[in-house]
Amino acid sequence: MKAAVIVFPGSNCDRDVAVTLRDVTGQDPRMHWHADPDLPEDLDLIVLPGGFSHGDYLRCGAMAAQAPVIAAVRRQAQRGVAMLGICNGFQVLCETGLLPGALMRNRDLTYICKDVHLKVVTTDTIFTSRYDPARVVRIPIAHHDGNYVADLPTQCMLEDEDRVAVRYCDAAGRVVDEANPNGSTANIAGVLSENHRILGLMPHPERLADPRLGGTDGRALFTSLLEALS
Numbered sequence: 001m002k003a004a005v006i007v008f009p010g011s012n013c014d015r016d017v018a019v020t021l022r023d024v025t026g027q028d029p030r031m032h033w034h035a036d037p038d039l040p041e042d043l044d045l046i047v048l049p050g051g052f053s054h055g056d057y058l059r060c061g062a063m064a065a066q067a068p069v070i071a072a073v074r075r076q077a078q079r080g081v082a083m084l085g086i087c088n089g090f091q092v093l094c095e096t097g098l099l100p101g102a103l104m105r106n107r108d109l110t111y112i113c114k115d116v117h118l119k120v121v122t123t124d125t126i127f128t129s130r131y132d133p134a135r136v137v138r139i140p141i142a143h144h145d146g147n148y149v150a151d152l153p154t155q156c157m158l159e160d161e162d163r164v165a166v167r168y169c170d171a172a173g174r175v176v177d178e179a180n181p182n183g184s185t186a187n188i189a190g191v192l193s194e195n196h197r198i199l200g201l202m203p204h205p206e207r208l209a210d211p212r213l214g215g216t217d218g219r220a221l222f223t224s225l226l227e228a229l230s
């Protein structure tokens, strides 16, 4: 599986995801600086990592969405290349319009860094096929702008097209308000593109993909990708 990780000024999870990709796939991803407009044509996966691109100035992900590499990212998205945006990467994908909706300031206006429980809504994707839909997953979040907002027609479209990948839930798997850390619409934590080949995810699966880090619930996302894209 040939993967590239796009690095923006202020990315801080690029190496974490590179370590996880190497660990799971046995191959080093290509680290690609945002100012380089040319992406290799033979990629299976493009990762937009977490962090604080351009210091989160203007709006999280807004300046990164104008980077020289983004034209190539758009072209590859059109060709159906798989893409994973984690946290700031999700924000960048929304700012580019490759995913619908927006990520606004957290409901309580605070930065939240903690483990949350997640329900994998659909396992019929290249990102989630290795998850057991009956199991509640525990993965960390770390953001101040993770409040996913979409208008009603967009919400209906996401539901109708099975494009909500993951929702915040409680330890028992109940999707309830009390389990919503940031005020996201309908507890949405992860959204798929129309062709289901692009996933934007607010939690950080790469931070819990090794038992030495305290858990492995994030790992199945990468093993799912390896299975689908190799």
Ligand SMILES: NC(=O)CC[C@H](N)C(=O)O
Binding pocket: 049, 050, 051, 052, 053, 056, 060, 086, 087, 088, 089, 142, 143, 144, 145, 146
């Ligand atoms: N962990 C991250 O990627 C942080 C995302 C973003 N800069 C925020 O705080 O909302």
